[in-house]
Amino acid sequence: xxxxKKNSFLVAGLSAVVIIGALTGCAISEGKKARExxxxxxxxxxxxxxxxxxxxxxxEAQVYKFPDVHVEAYDGTVQLSGFVPTEAQKREAEQIxxxxxxxxxxxxxxxxxxxxxxxxxxxxxxQNTPPNAPANPNxxxxxxx
Numbered sequence: 001x002x003x004x005k006k007n008s009f010l011v012a013g014l015s016a017v018v019i020i021g022a023l024t025g026c027a028i029s030e031g032k033k034a035r036e037x038x039x040x041x042x043x044x045x046x047x048x049x050x051x052x053x054x055x056x057x058x059x060e061a062q063v064y065k066f067p068d069v070h071v072e073a074y075d076g077t078v079q080l081s082g083f084v085p086t087e088a089q090k091r092e093a094e095q096i097x098x099x100x101x102x103x104x105x106x107x108x109x110x111x112x113x114x115x116x117x118x119x120x121x122x123x124x125x126x127q128n129t130p131p132n133a134p135a136n137p138n139x140x141x142x143x144x145x
Contacts, residue, residue: 037074047073050102054078057096064089069110071097076104083113 037044050073058066066089069082078097084090090110097106 043075046102047075050076050078050100053102054080054097054100057100058093061092061096064092066093068113069093073103076102077107078103078105079107079109081109082111084110085113085115087112 039047051071054071054073058069058071064084066082066084069080069084072079072081078100080093080097084093090108090112093110094106094108097103
């Protein structure tokens, strides 16, 4: 019985040390990121909160879902980037961001996904090759007689 209690205290103590270390590590990382941007920890955290709110609102949208939209916030200004299939979805994403608490301005950098792209990304697909062109460009061309 005494040994089990001792082990329990040891496990609880080690767990507390690990949790405190993890929390301190996050705070140090956030502090470094805040300093790199010339901001306070509160400003940095508020930006993260606003970004999370907008992202969540986009994921909970009734009509469209926005899996390819990335959200960044800085002092109430939200930047949307990524891809959406239609102009209507682009307008909807911007409106959702504008209506999110904490957002004062929206920068819409969303792009429309090209419709029916070809494997090469070219409009006409692969380049046409002449009918008697060799498969190997260094091979001699044989002309029919």
